[in-house]
Amino acid sequence: MGQVALRGVSKHFGAVEAVRDFDLEVEDQEFLVLLGPSGCGKSTVLRIIAGLEDPDRGTVVIGDRAVNDVEPKDRDIAMVFQNYALYPHMTVGRNIDFPLKCRGMPKPERAGLVASAAEALGLTTLLDRRPAQLSGGQRQRVALARAIVRRPQVFLMDEPLSNLDAKLRVQTRTELIELQRRLTTTFVYVTHDQIEGMTMADRLAVMNEGALEQVAPPAEVYAHPASLFVARFIGSPPMNTVTGTPARLDGELGIGTSGGQIPLSPAQRQAVEASAATTIAVGMRPERLTIGTTGPLPATVAVVESLGAEHHVICRLTDDQEVIVRIGTDAAVPEEGAAVRLDFGVEHLHLFDATTGDRIGR
Amino acid sequence: MGTEPSVAALAPGFTTALFAVAGIVVVAVLLRVASRHGTPLRRRRATKVSRYLLLVVLGVIVLFPIYITVVNSLLAPDQIAQRPPLLFPTHPEWSTYATAWTSGHLGRYLMNSFIVTVAIVVGTLVTSIAAGYAFAFLEFPFKRTIFVVFLATMMVPLEVTFFTNLQTVVSLGWYNSYLALIVPFLATGFGAFLMRQAFLGLPGELRDAAKIDGLGHLRFMTRIAVPLARPAIAALGLFAFFSAFNQYLWPLIVTKNDQYRTVQIGLKILSRSQISTINVTFAGIVLAFIPLFVLLLVFQKQLIRGLTAGAVKG
Ligand SMILES: Nc1ncnc2c1ncn2[C@@H]1O[C@H](COP(=O)(O)OP(=O)(O)OP(=O)(O)O)[C@@H](O)[C@H]1O
Ligand SMILES: [Mg+2]
Numbered sequence: 001m002g003q004v005a006l007r008g009v010s011k012h013f014g015a016v017e018a019v020r021d022f023d024l025e026v027e028d029q030e031f032l033v034l035l036g037p038s039g040c041g042k043s044t045v046l047r048i049i050a051g052l053e054d055p056d057r058g059t060v061v062i063g064d065r066a067v068n069d070v071e072p073k074d075r076d077i078a079m080v081f082q083n084y085a086l087y088p089h090m091t092v093g094r095n096i097d098f099p100l101k102c103r104g105m106p107k108p109e110r111a112g113l114v115a116s117a118a119e120a121l122g123l124t125t126l127l128d129r130r131p132a133q134l135s136g137g138q139r140q141r142v143a144l145a146r147a148i149v150r151r152p153q154v155f156l157m158d159e160p161l162s163n164l165d166a167k168l169r170v171q172t173r174t175e176l177i178e179l180q181r182r183l184t185t186t187f188v189y190v191t192h193d194q195i196e197g198m199t200m201a202d203r204l205a206v207m208n209e210g211a212l213e214q215v216a217p218p219a220e221v222y223a224h225p226a227s228l229f230v231a232r233f234i235g236s237p238p239m240n241t242v243t244g245t246p247a248r249l250d251g252e253l254g255i256g257t258s259g260g261q262i263p264l265s266p267a268q269r270q271a272v273e274a275s276a277a278t279t280i281a282v283g284m285r286p287e288r289l290t291i292g293t294t295g296p297l298p299a300t301v302a303v304v305e306s307l308g309a310e311h312h313v314i315c316r317l318t319d320d321q322e323v324i325v326r327i328g329t330d331a332a333v334p335e336e337g338a339a340v341r342l343d344f345g346v347e348h349l350h351l352f353d354a355t356t357g358d359r360i361g362r
Numbered sequence: 363m364g365t366e367p368s369v370a371a372l373a374p375g376f377t378t379a380l381f382a383v384a385g386i387v388v389v390a391v392l393l394r395v396a397s398r399h400g401t402p403l404r405r406r407r408a409t410k411v412s413r414y415l416l417l418v419v420l421g422v423i424v425l426f427p428i429y430i431t432v433v434n435s436l437l438a439p440d441q442i443a444q445r446p447p448l449l450f451p452t453h454p455e456w457s458t459y460a461t462a463w464t465s466g467h468l469g470r471y472l473m474n475s476f477i478v479t480v481a482i483v484v485g486t487l488v489t490s491i492a493a494g495y496a497f498a499f500l501e502f503p504f505k506r507t508i509f510v511v512f513l514a515t516m517m518v519p520l521e522v523t524f525f526t527n528l529q530t531v532v533s534l535g536w537y538n539s540y541l542a543l544i545v546p547f548l549a550t551g552f553g554a555f556l557m558r559q560a561f562l563g564l565p566g567e568l569r570d571a572a573k574i575d576g577l578g579h580l581r582f583m584t585r586i587a588v589p590l591a592r593p594a595i596a597a598l599g600l601f602a603f604f605s606a607f608n609q610y611l612w613p614l615i616v617t618k619n620d621q622y623r624t625v626q627i628g629l630k631i632l633s634r635s636q637i638s639t640i641n642v643t644f645a646g647i648v649l650a651f652i653p654l655f656v657l658l659l660v661f662q663k664q665l666i667r668g669l670t671a672g673a674v675k676g
Contacts, residue, residue: 052570073576085567089589102575 002186009058036207077146238268259317284349293342435644471628485548494557560594596664
């Protein structure tokens with residue numbers, strides 16, 4: 001049915017490798033979010049699936065057939081573009097109708113489908129307006145209606161919410177999730193907004209510089225980032241990373257940094273010993289750190305930022321590296337300038353080879 | 363609309379009309395621009411008043427020659443010679459128009475002008491849209507080079523190609539025919555350039571959306587690109603219309619009798635002929651000007667939008 005697969009797909013524009021050796025399997029009825037920073041090749045991947053770009057190498061599969069040589073219109077996909085790409089000279093009704101009309105569907109049949117698509121997205125009263133006479137949120141809904149009216153196997157969406165204001169974005173996010181549950185269609189959804197990714201995705205595919213870094217459910221990506229890039233990209237405030245080298249203190253293997261020795265769990269020690277890494281980045285989520293009088297890392301409190309529901313305490317280690325600690329409002333807030341020690345459970349540490357970015361251990 | 367000085371000397375009355383057209387356009391553009399700028403309310407009112415004063419003065423200057431042309435067409439020849447000049451016809455002689463139309467064969471000339479002009483406008487639009495679309499949306503070998511060649515033709519004045527074109531037309535056996543009047547003007551580098559820019563201004567995602575809807579280039583062009591480029595097309599059509607309608611030298615050279623002569627040559631003949639007195643010539647000028655005037659009124663908006671495109675954003 002609505003599976004999508006990219007196998008060994010590459011695409012370059014001139015000297016730019018927009019997509020490199022891409023292997024991705026999207027299951028039927030899955031909501032897959034392609035997440036990555038600007039320019040990492042997300043749109044290119046989506047356009048390759050849609051058939052708007054030809055890959056240099058590799059196979060694109062939709063449903064159970066390879067579609068490399070299939071025209072976009074015959075791939076049974078619908079795409080929602082970042083700027084909606086509504087036809088400005090047509091009314092809302094004609095915009096929604098147009099994909100059906102282009103396929104030569106007879107008029108009476110079309111009318112019913114248009115009406116139900118408009119109904120599903122609350123556009124019934126707007127059918128006679130032009131896109132220019134609509135708000136951003138309404139245009140976005142027209143773009144969705146135009147996509148669903150054909151009932152394709154796969155929806156491709158390229159940052160469809162990025163032109164909406166923050167409040168509308170949250171609201172539309174929910175509507176989109178509901179829509180997907182209702183339509184039981186495969187969604188491939190591109191965004192650079194990690195909140196969108198975390199909240200909407202069945203699985204997240206994190207991209208960087210044209211390559212996949214990790215494909216996993218959002219919680220898994222958060223708890224076990226597969227690479228230093230993913231670790232730093234997902235989470236707000238971002239994960240702290242402190243760089244050091246494997247070192248023994250009192251015979252125990254740990255990570256020696258100029259700010260102090262970081263202890264490891266037995267499993268982590270084994271992993272570090274097994275890896276060839278010489279410099280190691282230790283990742284610590286801001287909410288996993290505690291500020292107190294004991295702990296392995298001495299630090300000074302530089303700034304306390306209050307966000308209402310939480311505080312971000314920015315600490316400076318003795319070697320001047322910055323570490324952010326997130327604490328709840330009910331916890332005691334340290335004074336700025338105070339000398340403190342940072343503590344953490346070793347099981348919450350993430351270890352990466354600082355040179356390759358690969359994760360060390362689980 | 364290149365009316366050269368020599369040509370102007372040959373058709374003085376018509377140049378007046380042309381000048382008026384240009385003037386009206388300038389005034390309309392100024393009005394458009396004047397009504398757009400946001401300044402504090404009191405200063406805005408003051409500048410508005412002074413702007414309108416300026417525009418009224420400009421309008422009078424521009425419209426005065428037209429008015430005098432109309433007045434003169436209704437006066438007797440000795441009244442036209444009178445000094446100080448008469449500014450209002452007390453006994454208008456409408457018969458001048460009938461004379462110009464019938465004895466002056468102006469009907470025939472106007473019809474020729476229309477056949478030629480409409481053919482040129484339609485041809486220019488078709489070729490410009492097709493070429494502009496190709497430059498904007500298609501990939502083909504030597505695209506840039508070919509485009510530069512198109513642009514280069516814009517820099518070559520008519521006079522340079524005049525005699526070679528004449529030779530070509532004559533050797534094709536087209537001398538004294540509609541073909542000679544029409545074919546050399548069916549495609550312009552300017553038109554292709556203008557349409558290319560208009561098409562490039564369309565959001566690229568529209569083409570992608572259309573591809574997913576299954577539109578090939580032909581259907582995308584006719585259903586999406588052309589409707590959206592309407593302002594540019596209207597402007598191009600009007601420019602083509604004016605420049606075709608106002609041609610003088612080329613039609614004069616490639617025609618030899620009334621069967622194919624256009625209205626500008628007709629006016630010249632009228633002004634020299636025995637049947638004509640000067641008021642009849644003025645009536646002829648007015649008759650030749652009316653179609654332009656009507657067109658201008660109808661397409662005012664598009665013309666101004668075309669002229670100010672890029673100058674005023676949004
Ligand atoms: N048609 C093109 N011609 C040349 N380079 C291109 C083209 N399309 C994309 N690129 C390049 O390929 C890379 C990936 O582009 P892509 O649009 O896929 O990024 P993206 O992840 O969608 O970014 P964003 O979040 O900003 O939309 C970029 O470096 C971009 O400059
Ligand atoms: Mg993009």
